[in-house]
Amino acid sequence: MPKKVNHDERRNHLAEAAWRIIRRDGLEAVSVRNVAREAGMSLGSLRHYFASQSELLAFSMRLVSERSYQRVEVFQYSGNPREDVERLIHELMPIDEERRAEAEVWLAFVGRAAADPAIQALKQEVHNGLYSGFCQMMEYLDAVNLLRQDLDLDREIKMLHALVDGLVVHSVIYPEMVTPEDMIQLISSHLDKLMA
Amino acid sequence: MPKKVNHDERRNHLAEAAWRIIRRDGLEAVSVRNVAREAGMSLGSLRHYFASQSELLAFSMRLVSERSYQRVEVFQYSGNPREDVERLIHELMPIDEERRAEAEVWLAFVGRAAADPAIQALKQEVHNGLYSGFCQMMEYLDAVNLLRQDLDLDREIKMLHALVDGLVVHSVIYPEMVTPEDMIQLISSHLDKLMA
Numbered sequence: 001m002p003k004k005v006n007h008d009e010r011r012n013h014l015a016e017a018a019w020r021i022i023r024r025d026g027l028e029a030v031s032v033r034n035v036a037r038e039a040g041m042s043l044g045s046l047r048h049y050f051a052s053q054s055e056l057l058a059f060s061m062r063l064v065s066e067r068s069y070q071r072v073e074v075f076q077y078s079g080n081p082r083e084d085v086e087r088l089i090h091e092l093m094p095i096d097e098e099r100r101a102e103a104e105v106w107l108a109f110v111g112r113a114a115a116d117p118a119i120q121a122l123k124q125e126v127h128n129g130l131y132s133g134f135c136q137m138m139e140y141l142d143a144v145n146l147l148r149q150d151l152d153l154d155r156e157i158k159m160l161h162a163l164v165d166g167l168v169v170h171s172v173i174y175p176e177m178v179t180p181e182d183m184i185q186l187i188s189s190h191l192d193k194l195m196a
Numbered sequence: 197m198p199k200k201v202n203h204d205e206r207r208n209h210l211a212e213a214a215w216r217i218i219r220r221d222g223l224e225a226v227s228v229r230n231v232a233r234e235a236g237m238s239l240g241s242l243r244h245y246f247a248s249q250s251e252l253l254a255f256s257m258r259l260v261s262e263r264s265y266q267r268v269e270v271f272q273y274s275g276n277p278r279e280d281v282e283r284l285i286h287e288l289m290p291i292d293e294e295r296r297a298e299a300e301v302w303l304a305f306v307g308r309a310a311a312d313p314a315i316q317a318l319k320q321e322v323h324n325g326l327y328s329g330f331c332q333m334m335e336y337l338d339a340v341n342l343l344r345q346d347l348d349l350d351r352e353i354k355m356l357h358a359l360v361d362g363l364v365v366h367s368v369i370y371p372e373m374v375t376p377e378d379m380i381q382l383i384s385s386h387l388d389k390l391m392a
Contacts, residue, residue, distance in 0.1 A: 022309065023309060023310065023311060024309060024311050025309060025311070026224070026308055026309040026312070027307075028222070028224035104309075104310055107306065107307050108307050108308075108309065109307070110303065110307055110365060110368075110369060111223075111303050111304050111305070111306055111307015111308065112222055112304075112307065113218065113219060113220060113221060113222040113300075113304065114219065114300055114368060114369075115219060115220050115221070116222070120369075123369045123370075124369060124370055127366070127369050127370055127373075131373075152385070155381065155382060155385055158366075158374065158378065158382060159359065159382050159385070159386065161362070161366070162359055162362030162363045162365075162366055162374075162382070163355065163358055163359045163362055164362070165362040165365055165366065166357070166358030166359055166360070166361040166362025166363070166365070167358045167362070169306060169358075169361055169362070169365060170323070170354075170357070170358055170361065172306075172310055173306060173310075173316075173319045173320060173323050174319075174320055174323055177323075177327075178354065178358075182354065185351065186351060186354060186355050186358070189348070189351055189355070190355065193389050
C-alpha cells in the first residue's frame, strides 16, 4: 500500500515541522500557514492532511506518545525484569536529543491553559496512555515477585509516574542540573526502595 | 510608608489580573493592554508599574514562588519535624483553589519554549528557589536524625523535588485522577520510605 505509507510519512513530516516551531517559538506560533512554510509544503497540500489547526495540534501531541509506543514495541527484553523496567522508563525520559524533543513538545501542551477543553482532553488522553504503561511495568515487577509485599501497588504506580514526569519537567527546565545520568540514577535508586 | 504599600498592592493587583488571563486564555494572551483591561486600569497607569510586557510576565512568575515563601514565613511549626515537613510540602501543592491557581500559572511558564532565554532564566530562578526549600526540609529531617543513614541526601532532595512537581503537573492535567488527598498520601508514603 504505497499510497498509505506516503500519507503517514507526510503527516509525520508536517507534525515534525510543527514540533520544530513549538520548540523554537512556542505552541502559540503553530498555525497551518507557519507549519506549511516550515515543512516546505503549500498550504493547499497541508490542508489535504490536516483540515484545521486543531487537527494538526492533536496529531502533533499524539505523535509524542506514539513515538514512545513505537520504541516500546521494538524493545529488546533482556529477561531481567528489573533491568527491563528501568530501560523501559529510560524510553520515556529526555536522555538524548530525540527524547528531549518529545519532552519539550509534551511540556508545551501540558502548560496550555487548563480552561481550554480540547487541549485538556488531549493532555488527559496522553496522560492515560503513559499511566497504562506504568501500570504494566509495576504489575510485571509484582508478578515476578520483585516488589516488597507491604506496598500499595496503585499508589506506587502513581508515585513512579509522577517521579518520572517531575524529572522530565526538571530536565527541560534545567538540563545542567538534572542530567540524563541523574535521571537514570534517581530512577534506579527509587526502584531499589520498592524491591523485596 | 503608605505610598510603598499602595505601590506593592497595585503591582500584585495587576499580576493577579495577568494570572486570571493565563489560566483562562494562556500565557500568550498576556499583553499590557489585556492586563490593564482585566485589572480595570488604564494603560498609562499600568505602565507606571510595569514598563513592558516582559517585566509584567517576570513579576507574575516570581509572584508564584513569592506566595509560597510568604506562607512558609508565617508557617506555624508544631515541633514535630516529620509533620512540619509534610505540611510545608503541602504549601507547594495544588490542594486548594489558591494553590491550584499558582500551580497552573507556574506550569504555563514552565511549558514555554526552552529556546526563549528570558523565560528560561525565569523558570530556572523559580526552580532554584523551590530547590533550596527542599534542601532545607531534607537537611532538617537529617539534622534531627529522622532519615535513614544509607541515603544519598543530594539524590533524595532531587527526588522529592521531582516527585512533588510531578504531582503538581498531574494534578493540573487530571484533578479527578490525582486529588489533593492522593497527593497528601503519596508524599506521606514517600517520606515513610526515607525514615530511619
